[in-house]
Amino acid sequence: MEVYKNQESQNPLFQKIEQVRRRSNKIKDTHINLSHGSGGKAMRDLIDDVFVKSFDNPILSQLEDQASFDLANLAKLGNRLAFTTDSYVVDPLFFPGSDIGELAVNGTINDLAVSGAKPLYLTCSVILEEGLPVETLRRVAASMQAAAQKAGVQIVTGDTKVVNRGCADKxxxxxxxxGIIPTGIDISPSNIQPGDVVIINGEIGNHGTAILIARGELELETDIESDCQPLHDLVSEIIKVCPEIHAMRDATRGGLATVLNEFALTANVGIRINENAIPVREEVNGMCEILGLDPLYLANEGKIVIVAPKEKAELILSTMKNHPTGKQASIIGEIIPTPPGIVLLKTAFGAERIVDMLVGDQLPRIC
Known part of the structure; x- marks a missing residue:
């Protein structure tokens, strides 16, 4: 068989076919068309030239319909598997501080991180609208790979679909x-107890504000950028000093207010937060006042809300402030026994008001 292969490789016709194949996996179209989702040669060229080239790693290079892993190696990292999925439809695709590609990687990493898991592998499935510039897709794929490399994860499998022009938005x-959850880590809102404290790692509302400004529908100028960033390394440092963290969640759609209400309802406790302790940029507050929005409900893509025992609060806070993604960390509230299921805000004027669940959607398509 080896002799046959060697003879075959010397055949001029065989060499010509191999040369054509090597050239043909370079996509020549400037815009996506329906053939790129047909399952044929055009689709294979798109996948090879854009995704395989960008995400290149030993698992992905197998080009199987699935990615397979050695369970023995995974088991060395912990005793439970964390598995999550999310979809990203943000408009516009590129905005101050980030883009849909980086957002997709970091958002999924953070959904794993809040369980205490070490993120390892990601998938990437794309729905492309006919007419999308190929260069835009390359830019997004490159951004995803850069974010994955920075976070130490691999994009190992995926899928591509193309729909007719007008049936999707780009x-x-x-x-x-x-990801793998280390042995002994059990993070869940059901663990929350009266007397616990609420901590956040920095300013709220930056992502929602950046998206709103990027849409160009308002004549507002600001240098605010999205806070899109991976949080798993910060979580790892927190768990080292306080493995008994009670609850943890990233405040994305619905913002800080939604996360706190979910905590209160799940644990059947009250939560009191202090308006003066919540980090908010002056520009974000100003925009909210102009538009009648509330920064408590604005989306974030790099903010984590933690509920922990009071006696560990200062240790956690100092650990967070020593990490690049937690320098503005603040203790913003406490868990109280009553009223159960209710979040109260102590305002800057000393009064209290109820912070309810978000009704409707302040800003659609922000992630």
Whole structure:
């Protein structure tokens, strides 16, 4: 068989075919068309030239319909698997501080991180609208790979679909993620107890504000950028000093207010937060006042809300402030026994008001 292969490789016709194949995996179209989702040669060229080239790693290079892993190696990292999925339809695709590609990677990483898991592998499934510039897709894929490399994860499998012009808005991304939860870590809102404290790692509302400004519908100018960033390294440092963290969640759609209400309802406790302790940029507050919005409900893509035992609060806070993604960390509230299921805000004027669940959607398509 080896002799046959060697003879075959010397055949001029065989060499010509190999040369054509090597050239043909370079996509020549400038815009996505329906053939790129047909399952044929055009689709294979798109996948090879854009995604395989960008995400290159030993698992992805197998080009199987699935990615496979050695369970023995995974088991060395912990005793439970964390698995999540999310879809990204943000408009516009590129905005101050980030883009849909980086957002998809970091958002999925953070969904794993808040369980205490170490993120390892991601998928990437894209829905492309006919007419999307190929260069836009390359830019998004490159951004995803840069974010994945920075976070130490691999994009190992995926899927590509193309829909007719007008049936989608340029580009949608779905990602799934797998991580391993270390033995002994049990983070859940059901663990929350009266007397616990609420901590956040920095300013709220920056992502929602950046998206709103980027849409160009308002004549507002600001240098605010999205806070899109991976949080798993910060979580790892927190768990080292306080493995008994009670609850943890990233405040994305619905913002800080929604996360706190979910905590209060799940644990059947009250939560009191202090308006003066919540980090908010002056520009974000100003925009909210102009538009009648509330920064408590604005989306974030790099903010984590933690509920922990009071006696560990200062240790956690100092650990967070020593990390690049937690320098503005603040203790913003406490868990109280009553009223159960209610979040109260102590305002800057000393009064109290109820912070309810978000009704409707302040800003659609922000992630």
């Amino acid at each position: 580009l949608f991304i779905n990602t799934a993620g797998i």
